[in-house]
Amino acid sequence: MDHIFTISKKPTKSLNSYKQNIFNKLEKSIVCSISSTNVVAFSTESNLEESGSLFWSSNVYVADLNSPWQVHKILSNSSPVTVLQWDFTGELLLIGDEAGNVRIYKTKDHILNEWTLVLHTTLQGEHILSAAFFHSGKRICLNSEKKDSSSYNDKFQHLKFACSVKQFGGRPATGALLLTTTGMLAAVMLPQPTSQSPMIMATESLGPTRIFVKTADICYGKNGHFLLAVSSGNPIMPIQCYKVSVKKMEEKCEIQSQCLLSFYLFEAPKEAMMDQLTKDKRCSVNQIKWIMREDADSLVVSASSDKMSCLQVWELREKAVPVHKSLGKPETPQFYNTVLWQYQCHFQYNSKVTSLSTSKLSLINSPSSGYIVVTFADNTIHCLYKDSLKPIVNTKLSMTPRYLEEPNAKYQKIDTKITNIDMSWLGNVLLIVDSDDSLHLFKLPPQIDSSGPLTVPYCTTILEYCLVSGLDWLDLLLVLRPGSLDALCDRLTESFNRQPAAVQQFFYVQYLCVKISLLRLTPQGVSKANDLSSFLMLHSISTAFKSLLRPSEMNSHEKSPADSLASVISEGQSDVDKVLMHLEAKEFTVEPSTLQSLQQLIQWVADLALNLLIKLPDSRPSSGKLYELLRDVSALNMLREMLVLIRIWGLLRPACLPVFIKSDGSLDVLALVFRLLSRLVQNVNEPDESLIDECCLLPSQVQIQPLQQTNNKIALACSQFSQQILPLHLEFNNEPECLAASTEVNSGQTVDSIRHLYLGRTPRTIKQCVRCGGAAGTVPVTRTAAIRAWDQRWFRSCQCGGLWRMQVYT
Incomplete structure (x- = not known):
């Protein structure tokens, strides 16, 4: 469990002891949450922009996990924030507080540092304790029986899972279920983006009577219902469970709550420590979590006092109860099957539990996969197996406060504690926020096989899962070993090439993005990543240009214009004007105004072709399997197709043609570039000497504009990250110079x-x-x-x- 980084506020002079003691005695309400897009949301009780301010406020910030020092404030609240919850897409963020305010935010035009309020309602006199967005009904898991299959369709299965709330036509509704400390349920439903209807809201009591709830958790049932586990905090009182259904009835919303089986913690067998805890008046049930968020079969509950704590796992089991012979047939014994909570295991520790987190996704449809992470008041972090609570690994978070221009002897001793934790969706990293408003990131063991380090097959499976499910893979990049990147790229490429053509076409752009991000993690792969980025842009431009082509009315429609162009290009003709003779002019006609608007894209294609050709004399065939654009025949043929289109469109609208600064005014640059590329395609590994000589003359014939590369972002997922000594000590709103590229141009x-x-x-x-x-x-x-x-x-x-x-x- 490696410590990756710590981000703190700007160092300031220490506060006087009286004010500091007041701040330390205040009960902290600090929470954090990671979205499926690896955007971090966290609350603080101080202003990060004005770290020396003594005014209290509960602020909510967001930051991308790749550059977590760049934070943006969404909300400055007068009441402590108690709930931060992302939806499954990572687009909506729900914020709840102690005053009953419920706000749902969304990015404005998908800009990370611009947010808009899409819903705001207040539950008067209520304290928001827990919340969960409606389930969309989509669930993808790794098929454990076919996990070694080469086909994505066999390897990953779409499980049957009902959405939480259905609208007209069976579409899933967007909204959230809320629970307050007084046992009140509230459901809020967002209107459709195209609808002018107002927000729909309903409230209901959780039980027959209102009850006090200190801690609770919500998970999803397979039939579209929610399951809630609640506790009043008293260890001798039962852990109660409820089944809650939300239905939309025309323009109204209806909540139904049903009591389910409950259990008592002290009924666990052979637990002397639990007996001591129940007798301790300061003991309370302070954490409760469903082990799987999309399965209601098991719970983990923590009971803690100031000096000790105990975690218990309870599972729902089906048990056969014998029926008395007087009530059944005397000839054969009768049994009645019933479901009850059964104690499984426990974990004891001599410190108070401060936070608890379970895996958000189950990559394998099994309760034994994944783990539980728990933190204690002594700032220790323990990673435990879900099914047995046996320790996997543990560490301790050491925190030393920093102050401006103060020697170590004058440091004020501040009791900084871990206040909240959250796992990433893929379970690779753990985010920690402490009482001093600092963020910490830790590496976690692999979810499927946590007994060993990350392996290439496991990482390949996770990246393929991201392709199929649409999840972000950044947290995996932060924990990869640099030595395994080449093998990982090769295995991912081989696996992708074995997929059917339709599957490859559907996931192709996302697959290229994954490979680019992997290549940028090593200094040797940066140039290859730039080549692959250029190919991604070329592929996108090619798709956009070909989408403008329409078949002529006289054609038999057996071949589209794009197919006709590809077949002519494959014949190997090196004269661009002779290629035009084999094409139907009407099929490639586009409105002149449209062509003019695409001039900059046309210019980029021509500049890319020139930049590739001038690199040929100094280029040598790559000894490895890493991507190189100059050796990719399909990319070069795609570039030739674009040059043919540009040639045709130049006859329709000469102003859309790329602009060249030439030494000879009569030089036809497009024809020359097409001819050189056509000769290169014939033998990309060993081009003839005359072709290399002509490429050497290009810079003297035409001025070549170098392509601007975009890999100059200071971020964690970069080639410099593997060269750093961890943990990194970072500062909010201050870019770390250690991650800047040394050869940045x-x-x-x-x-x-x-x-x-x-x-x-x-x-x-x-x-x-x-x-x-x-x-x-x-x-x-x-x-x-x-x-x-x-x-x-x-x-x-x-x-x-x-x-x-x-x-x-x-």
Whole structure:
């Protein structure tokens, strides 16, 4: 369990002891949560921008896990925040507090540091204790019987799982179920984006009468219902369970609650420590969690006093109870099957439990997979097996407060404790927030086989699961061993190439994003990652250009224009004008206004072709299996197809042609580049000497604009991260210089990585990717249908899959 980083507030001079003692005695209400997109949300009880402020406030911040020092404040609240909950997509964030306020936020135009309030309601006089978003009904697991299969369709199975609330047509509704400390249930349902109807809300009592609830947890049942486990905090009182269903009836919402079986902690056999705890007046049940969030078969409960604690696991088991012979047939013994809670195991420790976390996803449909992480008041962190509570690994979080210009002898002793923890969705990292508003990240053992280190087959399976499920894989990148990256890339490529053509086409872009992120983790792979990024952009441009082509009315429609172009290109013709003679002109006709709006993309394609050709004389065939764009025949043929399209469209609209600065005005650059690429395709591994000589002459014939690379982002998932001594000591709102690229080349110009426009030396406002650092302009350009479709392709995220962040320079 390696400590990856610690992020703290800006060091300040120590507070006087009187004020510090007051702050320490206040009960902390600090929570944290990681979304499926690896965005961290956490609350603090101080302002991170003004670390020396003595005014109390409960603030909610968000940050991407790849650059966690860049935080953005969503809310500054007058009441302590008690609940932070993400939905399954990672787009909605629910915030609940002690005053009964419920807020649901969403990013504005998918910008990480701009959020809008989509719902706000208040439950007067209530303390929000727990919340869960409605389940969408989608659940994907690894098929344990076919986990070694090469086919994604066999390896991963879509399990039958009902959505929590159905709307018209069986569509899943968007909303959340809330529980308060007085035992009140509340369901809030968001209206459809296209609907003008108001929010729907309903309330109901959890039990027949209102009860006091100190700790609770919510999980999902297979039939669309919720299951709640609640405790009043008294260890001699039962742990009560309820089945809750939410239904939408026209424009109203209805909640139904039903009592289920309960159990008593002290009924666990042979637990002397539990007997001591129940007799201790200061003992309370302070944590309760369902072991699997999408399965209601087992619970873990912690009872703690100041000096000791005990964790128990209880499971629902079916038991055959004998029926008395007077009530059944006397000839054969009769049994009645019933379901009851059965004690499984326990874990004892001589310190108070401060936080408890279980795996969010079960990659294998089995309760034995995954683990439980628990933290104690002595700042120890224990990782335990789910089914037996046997320790896997444990560590201790050592925290030393930092103050500005103060010698060690004058450091004030501050009792900093772990207040809350949360696992990432894939279970690779653990986030910890402490009472001093600092964040800590720890590496966790593998979920499926936690007895050993990360293996290449396991990592490959996790990356394939991310491809199929759509989850983000950043947390896996932070725990990979650099020595296994080459083998991982090879295995992932081999596995992907064995998939059917339709499956490859569907997941192709996401697959390229995964490979690019893996290659950027090593210094040797950065240039390969840049090549793969260029190919990803070329593939996207090719798809966009071919989508503009329409078959002519006289055609038999046996072949699309794109297929006709590909078949002509495959014949190996090196004269671009002769290629045009084999194509139907009407099929490649596009409106001149549309062509003009695509000029910058056309220019980028031509610049890419020139940059590849001038690299040929110095290039040598790669000895490994890493990707190199200059040796990819399919990429070179795709580039030739684009040059043919550009040639045709230039006849329709000459202004859309790429601009070249030539030494000879009569030189036809497009024809020359097409001819050189055609010769290169014939033998990419051993090009002939005459081709290399012509490529050497290119820089003297035409001025070649170098392509702007975007891998200049200071982030954790980079090649410099593996060279650092962990843990990293970071500071909020301060980029770490140790992660900056030592060979970073800055041309002084900011280039739009999506539209391929120059934005100037210091643009006032840009969108910047939080993963790769790519920039995108915010000022709209010529709005044709084609360019709108192109912008919409990158509206939600960058081409690498990272979220956008608005960057304003003053």
